[in-house]
Amino acid sequence: MAGTPWLAVGSFASVVGSLYLLAQLREHWDRPGARWFVATIATITVWGGSYGVALLVSNPAARVLLEGLSWVCLVWIGYFFLAFALGYTGRRGILESPPFRAFGAVPALASVLALTNPRHELLWAGFELRPVGAVVGATYTFQPLGYFVLVVGMLLVSFGTVLLFDTVVSYGPLYRREAIAVGLSPIPPGVAVLVWALPFGPAVSLTTVAFLPHIALDAYAFIRSDMFECHPATRRAGERAAIDDIATPVAIVDVDGRIVNLNPAAETMLDVDKRAALTDRLDDRL
Numbered sequence: 432m433a434g435t436p437w438l439a440v441g442s443f444a445s446v447v448g449s450l451y452l453l454a455q456l457r458e459h460w461d462r463p464g465a466r467w468f469v470a471t472i473a474t475i476t477v478w479g480g481s482y483g484v485a486l487l488v489s490n491p492a493a494r495v496l497l498e499g500l501s502w503v504c505l506v507w508i509g510y511f512f513l514a515f516a517l518g519y520t521g522r523r524g525i526l527e528s529p530p531f532r533a534f535g536a537v538p539a540l541a542s543v544l545a546l547t548n549p550r551h552e553l554l555w556a557g558f559e560l561r562p563v564g565a566v567v568g569a570t571y572t573f574q575p576l577g578y579f580v581l582v583v584g585m586l587l588v589s590f591g592t593v594l595l596f597d598t599v600v601s602y603g604p605l606y607r608r609e610a611i612a613v614g615l616s617p618i619p620p621g622v623a624v625l626v627w628a629l630p631f632g633p634a635v636s637l638t639t640v641a642f643l644p645h646i647a648l649d650a651y652a653f654i655r656s657d658m659f660e661c662h663p664a665t666r667r668a669g670e671r672a673a674i675d676d677i678a679t680p681v682a683i684v685d686v687d688g689r690i691v692n693l694n695p696a697a698e699t700m701l702d703v704d705k706r707a708a709l710t711d712r713l714d715d716r717l
Contacts, residue, residue, distance in 0.1 A: 435565060436486060436487060436564075436565040436566045437565070438486055438563075438564075438566050438635055438637070438640060439483045439484075439486040439487055439566055440483075441639065441640035441643065442479045442480070442482050442483030442486065442639040442640060443479065443480070443483045444640075444643060445475065445479035445639050445640065445642040445643050445646065446476050446479040446480045446483070448642070448643060448646040448647070448650075449472045449473075449475045449476045449479065449642070449646055450476060451650075452472055452646055452649060452650050452653075452654070453469060453472050453473070453476075455650070455654050456468070456469075456653060456654070459653075462519075464514070464515045464516070464517070464518025464519030464520075465515075465518075465519075466518075467511055467512075467514040467515035467518055468515040468519070470511040470514075470515075471508060471511040471512045471515055472646075472649075474504045474507055474508045474511055475504075475508070475642050475645075475646070477500070477504055478501055478504035478505070478508070478638075478639055478642075479639040479642060481497050481500045481501055481504070482497070482501050482636065482638075482639045483639065484497060485497035485498060485501065485567075485569075486566040486567060486568075486635065487566065487567065488567060489560060489567050491558075491560060494560060494567070494569060495548075495549055495558060496546075498558070498569060499545045499546045499547075499548055500545075500546075501636075502541075502542075502545035502548075502554065502580075503542045503545050503546065505580075505581070505584055505624070506537075506538040506541040506542055506545065506580055506583075506584055507538045507542065508584065508588070509538075509583065509584035509585065509586070509587030509588045509591075510534070510535060510537075510538045510584075510587055512587065512588050512591045512592075512617075513587045513588070513590055513591040513594075514526055514531075515591065516590070516591035516592070516594040516595050517531075517591075517594065519595065520594050520595065522594070537583065538584075541554075541580045544576070544580075552574065553574055553576050553577070554573075554574055554576055554577035554580065555571040555572060555573055555574055555577050556571060556572050556574060557570075557571050557572045558570075558571040559571065561634040563633070563634050563635050566635060568633070568634030568635040569634060569635075570634045572630075573628060573630075578628070581624070581628055585621060585624065585625075588617050588621065589617075592613075592614060592617050595613050595614070596613060596614035609651070609652040609653075612648040612649070612651045612652040613648070613649070613652045615648055616644075616645045616648035616649050616652070617645065619641035619642075619643075619644045619645055620638050620641040620642055620645050622641070623636065623637040623638040623640070623641040624636070624638050679696060680693075680694065680696040680697035680699075680700040680701075681693070681694040681696065681697055682694075682697045682701075682713055684713050687712075688712050688713055688714060689710050689711065689712055689713070690708050690709055690710065690711050690712075690713050690716070691709065691710075692705070692709075693705045693708060701716050701717070703716060
């Protein structure tokens, strides 16, 4: 094939960018959620590298294997990103809960299906290679289970994005620009995945190239500022400690006067257990 395989070059460029981001954040890897962020960026690295190679491979068997590896990255990146968001925003209770850990079986099972898809074709069928300029594209038909796996992955990324955006914005003007960058970063690869998954989508995926603006926005947010130094997990833990340790009874209610939180002093004063009193009207307990 003549010409420069720009799509493959772009995929490899995302690999270089993700490795640079990981190197810049190396000193923050012990921060809350940081290891999950490393897992997310590492997944982008593997995805970009494997798909870049796949675009240059015309052997059907090798290409199917590389396509399966791209799917493995696709199914894990949402789980890793949501775990990062939970850890970074101080929601360790959810992150370390048995249900969330058990949910990891979903991407694990999807990974096995992706790597063995030629035997059962549960995720996609009708795999064919198709030259696209200077690279080798591939077309196939998504199966219902394949769409399900894709939707679950995108929902996990969406939930993680909402958590990050909402929490960081709560800092006020301190990290407003960085919060916008974090909120916008998943959009380019997300749009690329949607376009690729359409029934009339292209024979090549632009997702790995779309990781470039994603990495650039993350680099702007986490390298430019000290968002990993002054992270929301510390603030959330401090707020919990301030409420729980204070000797003054504190009851938090919603706009309808229903109890949403009590500190131990308030439990003692009202002579109730917090779990039993949640959603009760405070006036009824006084």
